[in-house]
Amino acid sequence: MSGTGCRRCRLLASNRGFCRQLQSDEIERLSLNSRSTLLPRKTSLDCQTIAERPIVLTIEGIIGIQHTLSDGRSGISAFYTPGDIIDLRRRSGSVRGNLVALTPAQFCSFDAETFDNVLKQNPSAQHVASEILREQIHLAADHSFDLGKKRSLERLASFIFECQNRQRHTASNGSINIEVPMRHCDVGEYLGLQPETVSRGFRELARLKLIVLPEPSRIVVKNTSKLRRVANGARSDLPG
Amino acid sequence: MSGTGCRRCRLLASNRGFCRQLQSDEIERLSLNSRSTLLPRKTSLDCQTIAERPIVLTIEGIIGIQHTLSDGRSGISAFYTPGDIIDLRRRSGSVRGNLVALTPAQFCSFDAETFDNVLKQNPSAQHVASEILREQIHLAADHSFDLGKKRSLERLASFIFECQNRQRHTASNGSINIEVPMRHCDVGEYLGLQPETVSRGFRELARLKLIVLPEPSRIVVKNTSKLRRVANGARSDLPG
DNA sequence: CGATTGTTTGATCTCTCTCAATGGGCGTGG
């Protein structure tokens, strides 16, 4: 389940994002105190790892932050895609919420000191890290608004666009293929909906001919502008 | 409405947070390209300012990010207290959401380049800024969970604790005085509730003897542990 | 191939929204 270092991250270095900014000696330094972990789906990262190495770099798969109430209700407040940095350090008190793999996920975890030292000496890495974390703030703000003021159909439409923005997706003759990287029940936890409502919502969007659902984990967007109008609060029963 | 520089920030420098990390020459550099603005309640920051100086440092008052749907529904996805840094730069596309003063608010705004340059040369300022922005991510995650899975009473209880954590508050003989820095209608927009529901909820918490409401903008917490249990999802009608 | 987990559909319930109306606080202007 855990490797000895961060060699794997070099895979990512050739792709995009944070690791690309690192010099080989910096990767070496990070590797010394890092750990590469493969987390099976539905398992969460243990507290000890979080305490010792609170900086997580997603390599593969989807990782979510799951919160739980005392009566068992649980929700996913955010999710992370490959290349994302998750900084679990928290000023006051401990982190509320667990890191959970929504799909089988691979990631590197770093201790805060080593990570900060590397950033301090590598401005471009610092810049990319700041950019990634800043983007998370804006995504979280959008998501909070979605949860606060949108109806189920609107939330689902927004979620489809969020998946589009955050993932690889393919387009062909007017249709856009979007990979939904998690189960419907996880979508529900993320959108503050029950899985039944997620199912009914997607089906309703399909009935309106805005999307097609070849399988639960894939969505083909047939009418982007109309779907966007739904996401932005237009009544779907009105023309346009 | 707008001053010529950021001299006012020196007030803050004597207090806490980001400005305290700055050398006087850095303050000078920032001042040259910054602007101090006093925003009356319910007014929002114009797009031009956001485009030119997307980094905002709250000095006084409460600032919120307000989003609006095409049918007029609006919500506040986050709010900021004095000392907070708001970084409105966004990787893809423009910022969704407006900066709105929830109380009369004073702040400084900086252009991105100057701000980044100062941070690049001042690691401790960089560190404080990162810490502030990181905290925003966690606050946003907590808030998303609140909106997604909590009932109105639970949201209000959580909100009271959020106000407690983010503000000055006074305690006396077992009671905690908490200043609610915004109107009930703003609380509603922030919590995804209607103002009527906010009113009913606070009143219900008062009926349960968890809080006392001397006036709309002040809450006295009488039973912290029980209120915390409500915030964490315990049924308020059960004993304990 | 059995067991567990996830998806779907239908029926009912409930919490919150919506609508409507009243009263209070505050600033404005006479």
Place this chain on the structure above:
DNA sequence: CCACGCCCATTGAGAGAGATCAAACAATCG
């Protein structure tokens, strides 16, 4: 100073969106 208007808080009654409950079915996995 008071009158007026505006915004906000509050209360009540009703409606509706989504939760909940239940059951069948599909998918995944050991």
